[in-house]
Amino acid sequence: MTRLAPPPATAAPPRPARRRARWPLAALAALLLAAALIAACVGAAGVAPADALGAIAARTVGGTSPLDPIGDAIVVDLRLPRILAACAVGAGLAVVGVVMQALVRNPLADPYLLGVSSGASVGAVLVLVSGLALVLPLAAFAGGLLALLATLGLAAAAGGATPTRTVLSGVVVAAAASAVVSLVLFWRADGDAYREILAWLLGSLAGASWQTAPIALAGLALALPLLASGRALDALALGDSAAGALGVDVRRTRWMLLVACALVTGALVSVSGAIGFVGLVVPHAARLLVGAGHARLLPVAALAGALVLLVADTVARAAFDPRELPVGIVTALLGAPAFAALMLTGRVRA
Template identity: 45%
Template sequence: MTDLASPPRPTTTQPPAHVAAPAPRVTRRALWLAVGATLALVLAAGISVSLGTLRLDPVAAVRAVVSPDDSQVATVVWAIRLPRIVVAMLVGAALAGVGVVMQAVFRNPLADPGVTGVSAGAAVGAVAGITAGLAGSLQWGVPIAAFTGALVVALLLQAVLHTNRGASTYTLILVGVSINAFAGALISILVANAHDDALARGAVFWLAGDLELRTWNHAAIAVIPIALGLGLLLTRTRALDALLLGDDVTSTSGYNVHRTRLALLLIASLVTGAAVAVSGVISFVGLVVPHAVRLVIGAKHAQLLPISIVGGALFLVLADTAARAASVTMVIQTGAVAALIGAPVFLALLLSRRHT
């Protein structure tokens, strides 16, 4: 006999897999990290405008940013310092954001534009454009060439991933090593056969990754593709969560795996090409920043991607500020500072993950 006093058993129904889950809540830790990174970025930019070959009073430099006039301080700040800082923010945000996306797309924590060869592909395209004289004859020539090179490598990686489903994810890293070596050979050939020594020297200096002599024109070239690309990536955080869990989860979540991965790689190539075109090849931003942020807040891309974008901008502004501060006594490029900081930090992160 049924006990009428006992409550009925609740029935649980699972929603269809293709129905989107509710938007994840932002954790308090993620919120504090986002606020702290944003404030640190503003502070770093404020300090950066006063440092360089010509040291400026920090208060006077900040005042020149807020209310520019015809003084020498305002001229230095607006014509030299601010464009370089803006370009550093754009490039750092782009590389960190693309690093997060590639680590999800390839399900490999070591994936980033530099390791996978996407930056090398962009470098081949950009060097080809520089040695062909496109930098002087066509404003968008070098960015278009860099984007084309990045896209070719990204599509090649997609083809490898599609045809080797059972292969280890570290196969991707070996493919990236091969692409980097092949791209290095192509770059050497392009530089050696440049028809003008000035173009060859410009390409070699650009390859080291530096923000010296960046102007508002460089910022204008980079801002549209980077802002548009990162904006599109920020709308696809759920797809990134699904890809990180595997192709089966992605399919049952209502996404076409091939199309989703291809669209993300296309956007990542656009952003990488724009960044590399104005800064050269700068390493470790896409590796160190996402790893550091992921250790603090986890792998939810709705939080990881935007905070990594801000963190990447902060990282490169600090690296460029250190390069300019050291320029009084030595010549050091932004890419070198990023590598000097990023390599040991990344090694420490890897060791800490292994021990934990």
């Protein structure tokens, strides 16, 4: 009786892909904490790191703050909510950028592709010219949601929410909303209202407070399901036919992810305005660190986006004291050369 030979020994499995993402995650987390501490300390009123940490600890767990009441208020009531808002907005925009680029299979996709930011701009501009700035986040979110419904409705009416139809519908809605914003600016905006509108349209976190920062954090919480969509995004990146063969309900998954992206973007934009380049450039930069697998890419992009926007906002706030730049100008100044460098090195291909 012939004895069957044992199966050949297999080579040791390659190092799990998750390990490849551990060092970028750890490095980005450490850099983010350092950047947050620096942001809490720098500004017109400089604060020592130990004093800033002591003031935050005293407010959160109790005790005596090492700072006087004015310094304590600057760190805890002005800078800390702005830091949290910057991290939440940056992380959320980067995650949405990754998802949008996978859904429409376009390296130029960003969180504003569906016209959400333009719709939010309409809502924000209308309340600012009416003197109702207190309801600005709500109005901006409502405008973004209406823009989403218009985009998806137009795509469905044109034959279905395929990547191409969705992109084209977003372009149409964004153009219409931009025209409304321009018309309102031309007829109604003047003086302080014009300056507030301009700052919001350029993107700014100057208005972040303990009333608005939770909105940005809620937007980031809405992005948590997107962080778990790595396998579906990997399948969709192969094309609809391949994704269907792998068991993905392409139509249902795409609609759910598009709606989630728009809701997250609307919540974030309602706090910060339309901050460009974070959701476009950060996903491409994150791919350089961990590759194209979305399970690894999404958390790395979230941390990188938070770090980039926090640094940009700190520069916008402190580098040109006593004047403050809208952070959207800083992200554009940094993002445009970075994206050009990625293109020239072949890291971004259409």
